[in-house]
Each structure stands twice: as C-alpha cells, then as structure tokens.
Amino acid sequence: MCANQRRAVTDSIDKITRSLYEGLRPPERITVSQWADKYRYLDSRQSTRAGQWKTDYTPYLREIMDSLSDDTCQEVIFLKGTQLGGTEAGNNWLGCTISHDPCPFMVVQPTSELGKRWSNTRLGPMIDTTQILSDRLSADKSRDRANTITYKEFPGGYIVVAGANSGASLRSMPAKPLLVDEVDEYPTDVDNQGDPADVVRNRTNTFGESCKIYIVSTPTTKDKSRIEPLYELRSDRRLYHVPCLKCDAYQPLEFVNLKWPSKQPKLAEFQCTNCSRMMRELDKLNMLPQGKWIARNPERAVRGYRLNSFYSPYGMLSWASIAQEFVDAGKDPTK
Numbered sequence: 001m002c003a004n005q006r007r008a009v010t011d012s013i014d015k016i017t018r019s020l021y022e023g024l025r026p027p028e029r030i031t032v033s034q035w036a037d038k039y040r041y042l043d044s045r046q047s048t049r050a051g052q053w054k055t056d057y058t059p060y061l062r063e064i065m066d067s068l069s070d071d072t073c074q075e076v077i078f079l080k081g082t083q084l085g086g087t088e089a090g091n092n093w094l095g096c097t098i099s100h101d102p103c104p105f106m107v108v109q110p111t112s113e114l115g116k117r118w119s120n121t122r123l124g125p126m127i128d129t130t131q132i133l134s135d136r137l138s139a140d141k142s143r144d145r146a147n148t149i150t151y152k153e154f155p156g157g158y159i160v161v162a163g164a165n166s167g168a169s170l171r172s173m174p175a176k177p178l179l180v181d182e183v184d185e186y187p188t189d190v191d192n193q194g195d196p197a198d199v200v201r202n203r204t205n206t207f208g209e210s211c212k213i214y215i216v217s218t219p220t221t222k223d224k225s226r227i228e229p230l231y232e233l234r235s236d237r238r239l240y241h242v243p244c245l246k247c248d249a250y251q252p253l254e255f256v257n258l259k260w261p262s263k264q265p266k267l268a269e270f271q272c273t274n275c276s277r278m279m280r281e282l283d284k285l286n287m288l289p290q291g292k293w294i295a296r297n298p299e300r301a302v303r304g305y306r307l308n309s310f311y312s313p314y315g316m317l318s319w320a321s322i323a324q325e326f327v328d329a330g331k332d333p334t335k
Contacts, residue, residue, distance in 0.1 A: 030100055031069045032068050032089075033055045033065045035092065035096035036092040037053060037054065039130055039131070040092060040126070041130050041131075060240050060311055061088075061089050063293050064076065064089050065092055068090075068177075068212060068214055069093070073212075073303055074211065074212060074213065074302075075213045075301075076215070077216075077230050077235045078214070078217075078304075078305045079219060079230075079231040080305075080306075081218060081308040081312070082218055082312075082317065084307055087182075091123070094177075095132075095133055099133060102156025103156065103176040104158055104174055104175050104176055105159050105175060105177045106162060106177075107123075107162070107181065108170070108181065108200050109161070109182065110163070110164050110185035112150075112165060114163065114182075115163045116150065137153065149161070150169070160175065162200070164183075164187060164190060164196040164200070166190070167196075170190065170199045170203070174204070174207070175211075178204050178213045180215040182217050183197055183215055183216075184219055184225050186226065215230060231305075231306055234304070236300040236303055237296040237304050237306070238293040238304055238305050238306065240307055241293075242311075243287060243290050244274060244275060244279065245277075245279070245283055245286055246272065247274050249272060249274035253270060254308075255308075255326075257270050257271050258270055258319060258322070259278070265320060265323035265326070266324065267320070284311075285314050288313070293305065
C-alpha cells in the first residue's frame, strides 16, 4: 500500500471515529435563550436588525424563553403589546427543539392561510439563515417530498402548522410542544366541535405531563379577549419591573404614570412611583437590562407574563408615539 493509500485509509478511519463519537455524545444541554444567542441568525425578511440574534436587545424575553426549556414548567402564557418579540420567542423554542430535543411540534395560527404565511415568512427564513436548522431539514418544498408548507420532517420529529379555523388540521397529529399564536384572533367555534383552543390542547394528551404549551397573543377587546382571562385567572401573573435610575425603586411601566405637558404628547415621559423623577425614553437602554419578572400569584403553576408596548426596545415603538395614539383616539372605542 502506497503512502497516499495509507493516508486515505487513516482519514476514513478518523471520520468514522468522529461520527461514532458524535453519535454517542449526549445532546448539548442548552436553554432556549442560549440556543438563540449561539445559533439564531436573522435576515432582513425577519427583522430590521439583521444578523446574530441577541437576547440582550429584548432582555424581558430571556425568562420567557427559558421557561419553555424548563422541565418543571408545563404551560407559559404571554399577554403582550405589539413589537415585543413574543412570536419570535416561540420561533426560537421551535428551533431549539428541532436541533436539541427533537419531537412532534405543532404551531397553531388563527387561520390556515395565516399558518401558511407564517411558514413562508417566519419558519422558512429561520431555517435558511440558521445553519444548525438547515442541516436538519430542507426548506425547499419543490425538491423534498417530506416537506410542505404545513408539514416538515426532521430527524426525531416533525412540525405541523395548523389553522384554528380548520378542525381537520387541529386533529391531524399529536404534539409534545404546542405553540398557540395570537389566540385572541381564533374563532369561537371550529366546525361545530367547540373552542379551537380546547380542541388543540387535546393534541398534547399523548405525551401527558411531558408536554409543553406556549400561548401568546396581543389582546383585542377587553371583555372578549381569550388571553387576558388565561393570564389573570390561571397564571402566576408576572409583571416586568424596571428600576428608576435615580432612586433604584423597581416598578412596572403602567399607563397611569405616563405623563406629558398639555397638548404635547411628543414629550411623554414616565414618572417614578417612588421619587417622582421623570424617566426619559433613552433610559430604556439602562432600565430594560436590569429588569426582573415578579409574580403576583406565585403559588400558581402556570407561568404568565404580561408586557405592554412601553417596553418596546429603544428606537422602535416610542412612548411619545403611544401617547399620541391615545390622544388621537379620544373617546372613540373603535380606536
């Protein structure tokens, strides 16, 4: 055997040995936020901040995402304002599941059409830009028969995308993790089978207490909202408290403390509930990273997170914009 042949045999043995080692090595233990910071990439289709995902940009999402990888927690409810990343937190959970804890995963959107749109505009780009996901499943539907817009296979599991307006899709397959997105937009009844939120919960029965459910939504009309009573009556009712940069008193950002001079909503600032100091929009850069979630009903097992749009990262939805919207709405209930 010549030197080149011996080198080729040695290289082959090394590759086989590495493959066996990788197969025997236990999966990396990682939380959802750690997974996102290590593996997730965003492109311009997904975010105005394309590039490596950074949980530090939306620090309030860290605990929510890590609750989704906590074996002691079975259900997470996120009642949120706009532009806060609630759906992206669920997408990161899905990505972490595909690569580190594969199993049957179901995503439910308000309608079948919105489910297809989510698959095309959120799931597909996430697979394309995140190498660890594209290594495990192909986003190219035309060449991969196992992958369609609403069903995708990967080693050890699959993703089913269902619409809350379709009883057939809700009953299609069992799921261990269940992402219930924008539940306030669901119909009250699906194909005469009852509340779709209840129908879809039955998909997790196969897995008993090892299942995990994440329900996320922006609330609609107060007395007709689904997410609000779930948060208020079932969960431990957590609020995100941030410190005043003058007196260090922790407090949630509530509308009653948003102040502005008469007829000048563009000058809106928050007033500290302890020292009365006015907090500026720019203070978000220091306040949000120091924030912490505090439960008002810690005895409850379901983790519930409530976050309004005042916490939107600096440079996105501003306090002044929210104040102006409030002034423009006046007493019109449709606004």
